[in-house]
Amino acid sequence: MKKKLYIIGSGPGARELLTERALQVLKSCDRIYSTTHRHKTILSGMAANIEECRIQDIPSVLETSDGVNIGLLVSGDTGFFSVAGSLQQRLEGMADMEIVCGISSLQYFCAKEGISYEDIKTVSLHGRQGSIAGTISYNRKVFVLTGGDNKAHLICKSLMEAGMSHIKAVAGENLSMENERIVRGTVKELAGNTFEDLSVLLLENPDFINCHIPLYDRDFVRGEVPMTKEEIRAVTLSKLAVEPDDVVYDIGAGTGSVAIEMARKAYNGSVFAIEKNDAALELINRNREKLGAFNVTVVPGTAPGVFAGIPRPNKAFIGGSSGNMDKIVRELRVKNPQVDIVANTISLESLNDAVSTFEKHGLATEIVCINSAVAKKAGNYHMMIANNPVYVISGKSRQ
Structure with missing residues (x-):
């Protein structure tokens, strides 16, 4: 039988x-x-x-x-x-x-708190690696299953380090049992507690960002650091094809405009903005906080030297190589042989360097030249003012 x-x-x-x-x-x-x-x-x-x-x-x-x-x-x-x-x-x-x-623990906990769970984003970090900085950046309410190396208090500490100390939090431990414990406060307050495995977290971000809304140049704090313009960002992100769970590098991040756009695409993932210029680093941090992109991690230093301390990338954007294009591409391919790379250049010399490097390292290479112009008012007329041509070089790993 x-x-x-x-x-x-x-x-x-x-x-x-x-x-x-x-x-x-x-x-x-x-x-x-x-x-x-x-x-x-x-x-x-x-x-x-x-x-x-x-x-x-x-x-x-x-x-x-x-x-x-x-x-x-x-x-x-x-x-x-x-x-x-x-x-x-x-x-x-x-x-x-x-x-x-x-x-489920979600049903029990939300009933306990007297709230609906139909609009809650659910995440499990029990026995898994990852960060929820992006998830809470772009959702009002997030429910998290915790445990293992990602206990509730450790998650709260990681959110504090990402600049999200203000997020409201409720933790539930030993749900439905005699020793059940419910703790309410901010992420900063809960980080001072210790919670057992199989606890849950309900996080609320009243200032969450809609990650599907596009960003315009006027949205960014500019300063004196060059910024990749919105038309170029649109094509660049299209070629890079960032997915929700991706880990992405922005090398030579400048003001952080590309990094923050990528962070919205990688809304469950992480973006590492690598930059050596102090003024640019300050701008990235200001734009990160202004635009709520807390899944962007700012990495001071020069590529590829800083790669050792950050996770393996799925995608990488090279906005500035400081003459290290060959070393950067080689080390990216060492960290992940399947990584896809997009580089932007303005000069013909940099274009040649990028193309020859991509091909040398076995990437299927595509080149697009973008000539864009933006209308500006001149009295009763509109004049088209040309931007500098930009080359977008895509390097796809051969599957």
């Missing part, structure tokens, strides 16, 4: 939050396994003995189990950042499967 496997969402933890369907299934099972130790204590006496089982051992346990109806308890809801999805794929064909949903 083919075995029947029930993957059961156990909810946030308390036994009274198990659904009626989950209780019925548990009572019908010959064997019950759990991916976490706490189920053995919380649910003791409700069904057959619960055996703890590591996730990686579940296929072999299912194969050798003498039970016909087998229950597998997983935390939370089976459709909310759950192992249930991956287990379905791994166990396909080994048993008839039924997924039994549970109450």
Whole structure:
């Protein structure tokens, strides 16, 4: 007889939050396994003995189990950042499967706080790497599952370091249990606490930015540092094709105009603005704060020397190479052989340097020359004032 496997969402933890369907299934099972130790204590006496089982051992346990109806308890809801999805794929064909949903930590916590969760952006950093600076920059409310190296207080500290100390925060620890703890305050205030694994965070940014709204030259603090103009930025970003989760370098970032535009495209990712000029560094920081691009990290120094201290890039923009084009491209390709690169140049010598370097390092190269003009009022007339021609050189990794 083919075995029947029930993957059961156990909810946030308390036994009274198990659904009626989950209780019925548990009572019908010959064997019950759990991916976490706490189920053995919380649910003791409700069904057959619960055996703890590591996730990686579940296929072999299912194969050798003498039970016909087998229950597998997983935390939370089976459709909310759950192992249930991956287990379905791994166990396909080994048993008839039924997924039994549970109450998620999001549902429980938002009910506890008396708020709707229909407009909340959800993120899991439990056992994962990444930053939520971009997510909270471009969303009003963000719900975060924490744990491992990304405990709630450490996430709050990282947001403080990104300049977001003012963000409102609510942390929930041991939800639905006797030792449940809810702490409210700012990110700065919560960073002074210590939270256990499997805590959750609800973050609110009243000054969030709509990342889909374009930026104009007039939006930036300019100073005396040259800035890539909006028409050139539009073509450059189109060629670079920045995606939401990308890690991007802006090398020779100037005022930060390209970095901040890229940060809006990489709204779940990160942009590292590399610049050696002190006046430019000050402008990048001012524009970053003014335009709410807190997923831009300012990196003082010269490329490629600063690459060692920052994460591996998916994309890179070279606005200024300081004569180091060959070294920069070589080191970018060392950090990520699949990196895509776009460089902007004005002079023919720099164009030749970029093209020969890209081709030398095996990049599929495309060159576009942009000649743009902007209308300016002259009395009752409009005159077209030409901008300098700019070469946009794209270097795509050969897949």
